[in-house]
Amino acid sequence: MTDKDKIISAFHKVKALGWVESHRSNNTGIGKTFEDYVGVVENNRKEPDLFGFEIKSHRANSASFITLFTKSPSHTDPTKDANAYLKDQFGATNSNGEKKLHTSIYAHRGNKCRKKYSFRLIHLPDEKRIYIAVYDLKNGNLLDMSVYYTYADIQEALSGKLSRLFYVTAQRKFHKGSEEFYFDSAEIYMDAPLDQFLSMVDAGEIRYDIRMGTYGSGKNMGKPHDHGSGFRIKESNLIKLYRLHEIVN
Secondary structure (H helix, E strand, C coil): CCHHHHHHHHHHHHHCCCCEECCCCCCCHHHHHHHHHHCCCCCCCCCCCECCEEEEEEECCCCCEEEEECCCCEECCCCCCHHHHHHHHHCEECCCCCEEEEEEECCCCCCCECCCEEEEEEEECCCCEEEEEEEECCCCCEEEEEEEEEHHHHHHHHHCCCCEEEEEEEEEEEECCEEEEEEEEEEEEECCCHHHHHHHHHCCCEEEEEEEEECCCCCCCCCEEECCCEEEEEHHHHHHHCCEEEEEC
16 A cells, blocks of 8 residues: 555545544644544654645635745854844834734735835845845835745755645534534645745745744743744645645545
8 A cells, every 4th residue: 555545545534534523722723633533643843744745734615825834944144043033123022022023925025014114035046045035114225134045945845744745625613612623525735846836936826924922931931932934825826836636535
């Protein structure tokens, strides 16, 4: 039995269960629930989730973005944590004096952040890098372009965890106050080339989200807290990123 046969078999076993209660109350409940049933242990490893496939799950009729990968960018000063640096330099300060920075960044246009800044992805093919540039919103002056991704960073993700994607769709309902899922369909995506990823970044079809905060308690209090910064794509555009697509019957 091939790896593809194995993960399809695992999916069919979960589908046969019918409606199951969510194992987590927030937006990540759908992925957590499916992965629990197929035996995936939560981790931050670079390897795919199961049988060589990275698993992504979503609710039926959802038009949201999904995270492709969350590898941290680099800084021109290697001693600095890039996302933490952006948070500290351009984030908002809350009532406890802690910084946070939540913003979505595109290559085809600048955004507006805190009515002060405009973030934009700057793709420089000659340098084989994608920079996160920060501009003054009022006068357009460049304030910072020290944080970046290399082509090698992106290729590592595309040829690693993202090389084979198992994409699961679930119907949802609420029963006695609890969210329930029925995992009724799945798709397989394979082979995401770097040049297509870069083209989709340039077109604004893939964006970079910064979701940085600060731990407010516990042993990490005061340290940067990354809530899932990474490159994200609309679910409907997955088929454009991958060369191979298969519907699981």
